[in-house]
Amino acid sequence: MRIVGRSAWSARPPKSRREIPTPTARLWVHHSASEWHGPLGVRQTQAFHMDTRGWSDIAYSFLVDDDGTVYEGRGAGVAGSHTAGDNSSSHAICAMGNFDMRRPPRALVESIARLAANGRAQGWWGEITGGHRDAKDAQTACPGRHLYAAIPDIRALTTTSNEGDDMTPQQDEWLGRIHHELVAEQESVRELVAQSAYRTAVLEQKVDRLIAAVEGR
Numbered sequence: 561m562r563i564v565g566r567s568a569w570s571a572r573p574p575k576s577r578r579e580i581p582t583p584t585a586r587l588w589v590h591h592s593a594s595e596w597h598g599p600l601g602v603r604q605t606q607a608f609h610m611d612t613r614g615w616s617d618i619a620y621s622f623l624v625d626d627d628g629t630v631y632e633g634r635g636a637g638v639a640g641s642h643t644a645g646d647n648s649s650s651h652a653i654c655a656m657g658n659f660d661m662r663r664p665p666r667a668l669v670e671s672i673a674r675l676a677a678n679g680r681a682q683g684w685w686g687e688i689t690g691g692h693r694d695a696k697d698a699q700t701a702c703p704g705r706h707l708y709a710a711i712p713d714i715r716a717l718t719t720t721s722n723e724g725d726d727m728t729p730q731q732d733e734w735l736g737r738i739h740h741e742l743v744a745e746q747e748s749v750r751e752l753v754a755q756s757a758y759r760t761a762v763l764e765q766k767v768d769r770l771i772a773a774v775e776g777r
Contacts, residue, residue, distance in 0.1 A: 561678050563622070564631045569599040572606060574617035578639040578648075586650035586689040587676060588643050589711060590620060591659045591703040600745075601656060602631045615641040620654035626664075628671035636684040643695045651685050652692075659704030669710050673717030680718070688715055 596604040606618040613619075619641040620633040633654070634640050642652035653672055655664060676688050691711055692702035 561630065561674055564599070564629060566632050566635070569602045569631055571603070571618070572610065574634070575610070576616045577634075579637050580639050580648050582637045582685070583680075583683050584650050584685045586643075586646060587679070587685040587687070588646075588650055588652045588689055588692050588695060589672065589703050589707065589714070590642055590652050590654040590692045591707055592623070592654055592656050593658045593660070593702065593704070595657060597625055597656055598629075599631075601625070602633075605656075609641065613641070617641070619652070621651040622675060623654045623656055624668055624671050624675065625656045626668050628667035630671060630675055636679065636682070643692060643698070645697060646695055650689070651679070655703060655707055659707035660701060661704070663706045664710055669714055670717060673714045676714065677718040688718065 592605055594601075594605070594608075596602075602618070602623055605623070609615045609619050610617065618633045621635060621638070621640055621642070622633050623631040625631070636651065640647050640650075640652055642654070643650055653675060655668055655672065657664070657668075676685075679685050680687070688711065691708045692698055693700050693708065
């Protein structure tokens with residue numbers, strides 16, 4: 561199973577990091593409740609958690625996108641910020657999307673199952689405990705009604721998934737994709753700057769004409 565490592569999606573360094581014993585007693589399923597996707601989406605989620613929520617890092621242990629791509633969040637054996645009251649004794653897998661609004665793609669469901677099965681084989685956690693809403697004192701609809709309804713299917717798939725895959729987060733092979741993404745972002749910024757400069761020049765010309773017209777009266 562390929563996991564996109566933190567350096568591959570250009571993660572910011574955490575403000576702090578605390579290791580926890582493994583295997584953890586619980587594994588929770590979450591959703592991000594946003595439609596941020598790909599490496600950029602993971603960075604957006606991390607920025608929201610660190611800059612708006614004030615957390616030390618992205619909340620989740622791992623994230624899974626619509627196409628089944630798995631991203632390393634805080635990783636295994638690291639305390640998260642995902643499930644209040646249980647962050648030191650559990651892990652969390654987050655599905656990227658709002659699954660109150662839509663159904664999870666099959667690739668995402670199967671990838672969560674594979675990740676859960678392989679993490680269990682690695683000794684990171686046991687069985688899937690449930691959705692975030694099942695946690696003690698949780699007051700949330702997470703992981704969304706459609707993904708929550710898929711949890712029995714995910715559990716069933718973990719029993720048939722091939723365990724023992726290499727779970728080492730892959731860094732280098734994704735650097736090219738990240739580079740192209742950053743270049744695209746830079747080009748977009750340059751285009752916005754150029755458009756702004758053009759609009760400023762047009763506005764200045766209009767102002768000059770207006771001043772000339774006034775002075776010519």
